[in-house]
Amino acid sequence: MERHDLLYRLYDEFDAETLREHQSFVDLFPPVDSRVALEHWEEASEELDRLKREIRESLPGGATYAEIAAHADREAAFTALDLHARYDRAVNALVLDVDETLRSAGGTDNEIPRETLHVLTELHDAGIPIVICTGQTLENVKGFMIQGLGNELVHSGRFSIVYEAGNGVFTPGHGSRTKRLLYDDLDESVRGTFDAVRSRALPDAPENVRRGCHLQGNEFNVTLKPNFETGGADAEAVIDDGLVHLIDLLGEVVVDRVADGLDADGVDPGDRGAAWARAHYAAADPEIREVIEAADVDDPAETGAVPEPVASLFDRIDVGYYRADAAEISSLELDKVAGVEAALDVLDVRDPFLMVMGDSKSDLRVMEWVAERGMGVSAAPEHATADVLSHVLDRDELVFARGQSAAMLRTVYVLNLLARLE
Structure with a gap:
């Protein structure tokens, strides 16, 4: 039958x-x-x-x-059957974002639900390594994962944390490979830029940003977080101003670092750095462009006017905007994909077939990387960004309701049960 x-x-x-x-x-x-x-x-x-x-x-x-x-209910079971018919593979590792994926402030009091934690434990007990892939700091993530999943699971040797969106990987139980600081491999031009921006991010900020934001305790990324309830109007206003400030500051720092390579045209390049940064990052992201235009900043620049040495360094640095939540700069050479690759290497996951779950642009890069290589499937909550939802719907339509990440994990559980049947 x-x-x-x-x-x-x-x-x-x-x-x-x-x-x-x-x-x-x-x-x-x-x-x-x-x-x-x-x-x-x-x-x-x-x-x-x-x-x-x-x-x-x-x-x-x-x-x-x-x-x-x-x-699993009927829908999850038949979804798993469809996935098995399409791929004829069992999932052999999970790659999971945390905020607004495993947990959601909108429906679960910003805690990972007990049901989700239990299914994760069952999947781990079935031999599936878990890679938590997040923009948060290591200490924060490690703390609530130990609290939710238990110290034994986190230190089992089959659990890894990709933190700060790929700047480091923490995989307990692997000796000298337990903690890998991927940002140490970046050259000095990038590392020096981040050091300079971090040291000036709050001291040089406008008063409302200085009073209304704090720096997240990252090892490498520079992230402004609001001193207001995330998602509220006050948080949105101060993060919008913080984004413009970070972009302007980044422009000033980059120009200062490449000044010797700029041609003098009668204008001090230091006075143009902020405008060049606004032009570059507005062209790269429509959400950022919208915030910059709303700020009504003076002296806009055209993207084509950005000198090559400046644009070259901008091209290695990402600016992230998360409405009413965070403004951030990170390295484009160290994204979640780089972190996941490093984690899978330490975990010795060969011929990976992954379940990737996430909601944001940084998660989308992992999803696209997996899709291009035929290395798994991706799922997203219904409130994910438009680009993430478009990708997931075009692939396998694995969309779950807010706070219901356990439903998708149960689908993985059933898929692997089906794969075991003769």
Whole structure:
């Protein structure tokens, strides 16, 4: 009997919904010191065993189909079946963004839901390495991942953190390769630019930016975060001003570093750095252009007017804008792709077939890299950026609701169960 026929039987002939509810209750039941609660858990466990036994005894490969019913609803199961038919591969590593992907401020109080953490644990126990790929600092991410997943899992040797969007990789349990500082490999022209911008980012900022923002504690990237609630009007206003300030400052620093290579034309290049930076980054990103135009800055420049030595260094440095959340400069030579490659190397993931989950432009680069090489599939929350959603919808249509990352992880779980069937 074909697998799709067996899945139809599974969800038509058996009470898969009740089975899944019992499995969820048994898995997520909180530890409480109550005899009545414990008896309730034992009753649910017994009923769960009975429901699974019915499936095991009725279907070919029944043990696997019982696990499918226990972990996924009909939609997730058939999505997994479609993925298996298309790729005939099991996922052998997860690459996961955190903010607005695993967790979402809009519906989960900005915490990773317990259900998501549990499914991650199950996938890890099944032998799938986990790569957390985020723009956040290492210490912040390591802290809440240990809190959510446990110290043993994080230090298992099959867990890695790509932090600051690819500037470093932390993979506990791998000796001298545990922490790799990828930014150390950049040449001095880039590293010196970042050092100079970081040292001046707040001291040289307009008063509202200096008072309304703080520098995130990054090892390399320079990131302005608001001292207001993320997503609010105050945060949006100060981050917009902070973005313009960072771009202007970057222009000044870059011009200062390449001044010897600029031709004198009667105008002090130092007075043109900010305008050249605005022109360059406005042309590269329509959201940034919108913020710069709204700021009504003086003395705009044309992109073609940017001298080659200046444009060449700009081309190695990215400016990121996250509305009402952050303004950031980062290295284009060290993006999440570079970090993921390094993490997979340390984890010894050969012939990777990845599930990539993310919501932003930095995640899109990983998704495109995976798609170009036929190395996996990508998923995104429904509130992801337009470019991310377009990519995901064009590929496999793996879009999930806000705060529901566990649903997509369950699809991966089922895909791998199907791949095990003869």
